[in-house]
Amino acid sequence: MRIVVALGGNALLRRGEPMTADNQRDNVRRAASALAALIGEGHSIVITHGNGPQVGLLALQSAAGPDGSAFPLDVLGAESAGMIGYMIEQELGNLIKHRLFATLLTQVKVDPTDPGFTHPTKPIGPVYDEDTARRLATSRGWAIAPDGDKWRRVVPSPRPLEILEAAVIAYLVDHNVTVICTGGGGVPVVARDDGSLGGVEAVIDKDLASSLLARQLTADMLLMLTDVDAVYVGYGTAGARALRRVRATEISGRDYAAGSMGPKIDAAIEFVDATGNPAAIGRLEDAVEIVKGRQGTCFYA
Numbered sequence: 001m002r003i004v005v006a007l008g009g010n011a012l013l014r015r016g017e018p019m020t021a022d023n024q025r026d027n028v029r030r031a032a033s034a035l036a037a038l039i040g041e042g043h044s045i046v047i048t049h050g051n052g053p054q055v056g057l058l059a060l061q062s063a064a065g066p067d068g069s070a071f072p073l074d075v076l077g078a079e080s081a082g083m084i085g086y087m088i089e090q091e092l093g094n095l096i097k098h099r100l101f102a103t104l105l106t107q108v109k110v111d112p113t114d115p116g117f118t119h120p121t122k123p124i125g126p127v128y129d130e131d132t133a134r135r136l137a138t139s140r141g142w143a144i145a146p147d148g149d150k151w152r153r154v155v156p157s158p159r160p161l162e163i164l165e166a167a168v169i170a171y172l173v174d175h176n177v178t179v180i181c182t183g184g185g186g187v188p189v190v191a192r193d194d195g196s197l198g199g200v201e202a203v204i205d206k207d208l209a210s211s212l213l214a215r216q217l218t219a220d221m222l223l224m225l226t227d228v229d230a231v232y233v234g235y236g237t238a239g240a241r242a243l244r245r246v247r248a249t250e251i252s253g254r255d256y257a258a259g260s261m262g263p264k265i266d267a268a269i270e271f272v273d274a275t276g277n278p279a280a281i282g283r284l285e286d287a288v289e290i291v292k293g294r295q296g297t298c299f300y301a
Contacts, residue, residue, distance in 0.1 A: 001220040002173070003291065005038065006210035006267075007031055007049040007284070008226035010249060012084065015148070015227065016127060019057050025087060028160050032091035034225070034287040039096060039178065041288055046173060046217060047088060050206040051080040051184030056125020063140070071156060074199030076106055081183025088180050100177045104119040107164040107197065108186030108204055108212075113160035122157035122203045123147050123260075147260075156202040158188065160209040163175050164197075166216040173217065185209040211267035215274050222271040222279040223290060229283040231261060243297045246278075248272040251299075268299040276301045 012027050035045045038045050055076050071079075085103030092101055120143040128136065130172060133151035137144045145154045149246050163169070163182065185204030189197045207224055215220040230237075230242040231251075243251075253266035261281075268279035282296020290296035 001291075002044045002217065003038065003048070003220045003221045004046045004048060004210055004214035004217065005035065005287070006207055006222070006224045007047065007088075008206070008224070012049060013053045014151075021128060024054070024084075025091075028084070028087040029091050029109070031225075032088060032095055032286055035088075035092060035282050036095040037288050039099065040289065043291070043295065044173060044176075045178060046169065046213070046219070047178065048178070048182040048210040048213065049084055049088065049179045049184070050080075051077060051084060051123065052124045052203070053126065054080040054084060055184055055203060056123075060125060072199060073201045073203055074189070077184045077203060078129060080188045081105055081187070085180040085183050091180065102172055102177050103183075104165060104169060104172075104180055104181040106177055106182045106186040106280040107167075107189045108160045108164040108182065108209055109164060110158040110188050110190060110200065110202065111161060112190040112200065115198075116158040117156045117202065120154040120156050121145070122155050122205060124155055124203060125153050127152055157185075157205050158200075160186065160203055160204050160212050163209070163213050163216050164189070166213065169213070170217055182206070182209050182228075205263040205267075207264045207267035208270075211271045211279075214271050218275070220277055221269075221291065222268065222277075223287065224267065224269050224279070224281045225284040225287055225290075226264070226281065226282065229286065229295065231256075231265065231281055234246055235261070245298050245300065248299050248301060265299075272299050272301050289295050 058076045089101045090163040127150035133144045142153045185206040188202045232240045234240045248269045253262040271279045279299045280290045280296045282290040286295040
């Protein structure tokens with residue numbers, strides 16, 4: 001099967017874990033093992049990944065420089081995509097020596113009037129206690145929101161409209177190259193009045209962009225891997241119940257957190273509705289079993 005595999009930012013850097021290069025490398029190595037197992041099963045995979053923790057750290061580092069030297073989020077998104085893609089490509093190459101791998105920076109067109117620009121929802125960077133988060137929001141002009149029992153900076157997250165490098169990705173996939181692309185949801189760009197492109201201050205949701213990419217590549221499956229084993233009804237409560245098989249018409253992302261599980265569910269629904277093919281959400285370590293229908297949450301037509 002041709003599978004678009006979306007790695008969550010928290011699957012690559014565990015929640016609350018110090019954001020060090022060694023930790024990032026260890027987690028990428030763990031992810032590469034799960035991806036290599038899918039390739040070993042005979043699947044053709046296209047790998048996408050989140051960048052929430054990483055792009056937020058780059059933003060903090062950039063802001064610490066001289067006045068006027070901070071880079072905008074589109075440039076930082078490209079930087080984080082290159083960094084993570086490099087690590088994934090290298091670790092996969094260490095495990096599977098006979099395969100060709102390529103990391104491709106990916107521009108994703110968005111609408112400059114998208115309401116996501118005025119209602120930030122995408123969490124980036126480290127987690128903070130509430131007092132610290134509110135102090136930083138005041139001093140740095142951030143929007144913030146709860147993330148579990150902590151707080152994080154949130155930034156605009158417009159909906160992806162078109163993966164501009166989709167034809168290049170398809171060409172590479174058709175020639176047996178395993179492509180790592182659409183990192184961090186892709187680099188957000190808008191079309192100017194003269195037809196040229198320009199970056200915008202935003203971070204696109206990786207799962208919605210991955211769903212769009214899967215549709216543009218006519219993939220057989222969309223697989224979203226994260227740090228939880230399934231979608232839950234009543235997550236975090238004593239009565240929490242895992243969903244194993246869900247008809248796409250019987251669930252809505254609106255009933256789940258906007259910055260985490262909600263977009264994943266919306267991405268699954270959009271892919272299933274458009275293609276009739278399955279989508280799934282589950283834990284990184286269960287990737288092979290999720291594809292076989294034995295773990296995770298499967299969405300079907």
